[in-house]
Amino acid sequence: MPKVSEQYKEEKRNAILESALRCFGQKGYQATIIDDIVADSKISKGAIYNYFASKEEIYLQLLQKRSDEFFTDAEQRFTDLPNAMSKVRFLFERFRKQVLTEQNKQATRVYIEFWLYSSRQEDLRNVMEQRYEQFISYIKSIIEEGQKTGEFKQDLDSTQMSQIFWAMRDGSGLHYSFLGDQKKYEQTWKVLEELFVQYISERP
Amino acid sequence: MPKVSEQYKEEKRNAILESALRCFGQKGYQATIIDDIVADSKISKGAIYNYFASKEEIYLQLLQKRSDEFFTDAEQRFTDLPNAMSKVRFLFERFRKQVLTEQNKQATRVYIEFWLYSSRQEDLRNVMEQRYEQFISYIKSIIEEGQKTGEFKQDLDSTQMSQIFWAMRDGSGLHYSFLGDQKKYEQTWKVLEELFVQYISERP
Amino acid sequence: MPKVSEQYKEEKRNAILESALRCFGQKGYQATIIDDIVADSKISKGAIYNYFASKEEIYLQLLQKRSDEFFTDAEQRFTDLPNAMSKVRFLFERFRKQVLTEQNKQATRVYIEFWLYSSRQEDLRNVMEQRYEQFISYIKSIIEEGQKTGEFKQDLDSTQMSQIFWAMRDGSGLHYSFLGDQKKYEQTWKVLEELFVQYISERP
Amino acid sequence: MPKVSEQYKEEKRNAILESALRCFGQKGYQATIIDDIVADSKISKGAIYNYFASKEEIYLQLLQKRSDEFFTDAEQRFTDLPNAMSKVRFLFERFRKQVLTEQNKQATRVYIEFWLYSSRQEDLRNVMEQRYEQFISYIKSIIEEGQKTGEFKQDLDSTQMSQIFWAMRDGSGLHYSFLGDQKKYEQTWKVLEELFVQYISERP
């Protein structure tokens, strides 16, 4: 079988990561055993270790992939939006419209678990810090754009507002990954949006 | 063997729980091994199992205790406050003024970890749901009080606002348990307070 | 059962080391699995790891113990010997009279295997070098004693002669741990003794 | 697929064996994994298994080859030597002049490791015994030649002297594969030669 295409390997990697996401989401990173991933993916233990050096590496790459996907996706969707406010609105809409599928709830849990996990592993703090920085600067630049155009208040601390956005997202993500009530989830995001937008908007 | 006093036992239980908090905070629930608690508490493994049936029970009781303490403390502090707004302001102040000691950061991590943990253990969902309910209704009643007195908008969904409060608290708690910058932490809470208060306040 | 005596623990340690010697001797260090030692010693895997941190540590301590025993034993036996030549003679006799029991052959194999093993593990070279140095200086001092008293040639390099002694011992040990012919073993040592003694003796 | 020439196959076999020698020498037989040989030889895993049935077979053939080479080489060099003593002298010289390259030290280790390995594998004892027999009779015949010509003592046990020669060689080989001091190595062989020659020589 050997000498397989790059694509074949890419697909296999992805299959493993998808299984891992399911498993980590369902049971948590630590509680997931390699055999869970084997069972879910139907890929042998040895094969998994051909693609990833360790369980932890699977975890890291999984999160990297999710994060990459977020930014790729976000960039694409923003191309047509005319101003900062519409971008902020769009962002809230994006999270609000997220469907609380098992998969999404799991992904959120995995992501939040990683916050905790990386807080505790000295060698991962860096990874997490950088990722956090990326997410922060993403919103930050929108805020600043809005400040330039006069859409948003001039005296906002853009970094801080960005932090607040992600804190709200992570907090409600955490809760709804547990509660799972779609309707309330959407209503909550509606309110969060108003709260946030009201605060950042330049008043007439 | 001579029976020891109830108080002695209570102290021992507390010592174990305190050690457990430190350990769970530092390494996480799963990564903490009983011997960590033994080492930290200087109480023998056997003794620990005399007081708690399992590692999980230590975890549960630890969270119960923290939660009880929160409410006991909160109740006491509220006795003198004249109205709903001052209670809300006080609540924000309480979190804002929290010092980001290692201990507090750890406690936050342990608490958030428990959200994830209990999401995944069928038999714990109940425990978590009840606890969540308690926290929700705590703020909810303040909101409703404010609505009655006309301090707050009439058309707020009090449950929802309570959820949002806790989502903000858990989101920023998560982030700052990692980031640990006291000054920024306080500033963030200042903004959160404004954001929240602005939104709930009845406008003249 | 806890709070056992130091002696109890010492015995347990020894029991593990003795089993390990049997197992390492029979199958080699690498080929021996912990379960072999479990089976041989009837001590559970966990208990073994209570006494030793790793398979390698068992190996190291086993060799340390053998080496210590050699020197303790040798010292005691030498107290009465009047001169260097009788010490040399005695030493040869000691090895010559060694019975080629399975145990002794195994011990030799384990010891020689450790030469190879430590050659390859950077962190063990030191351990081995020190041990080698000990063995070398042991014979070396006897040679030098004999040179002082005029029993041995003045122009011998005492370190070198010591090396040669141990090379002969290890070479024939290796071979006879395989061949196992007791009679020939003794005859060989007789010849080695003559060879060696003849060479170091001051000729009249 | 087109049949390749016998020579091509022979070269490939040799390339594998040479890599194996390096790897086994560096890490030991058991610690060497097939991928080490793949990496060193740049021959694929599958191809290696086309030439050898197992890792153990590589080991066996490697030693067979070394042993064959020794005898081929030795025979050639002996053709011109006039008498037994010069052959003995030549033999000592041969080992004395061996350069302690990494390669040679590794080869020694591999060889000695095989003594241990074969002691433990019932099915290999035979292989080892025969090889040992070969080496023994090689020296033995020189000794006997010398006894016939009166160069050596009549009452020597030629087999025993041969064993002693190889024991000295293996013992010092083991030590110097670890120590690696070229100058001392040569001096030791000088002394071994004197020791040995003095003992076997007919005294006038």
Next chain:
DNA sequence: AATGAATGAGGTTTCATTCAT
């Protein structure tokens, strides 16, 4: 009540060998 040694199922990772391409 307290101790801490013992247990052994269970976790992660390795690696000789196979075999589809």
Next chain:
DNA sequence: GATGAATGAAACCTCATTCAT
């Protein structure tokens, strides 16, 4: 003939819990 991905049986080591003292 060559390739190297796949397999899965081990191997080492951990650790929650028990229980004899």
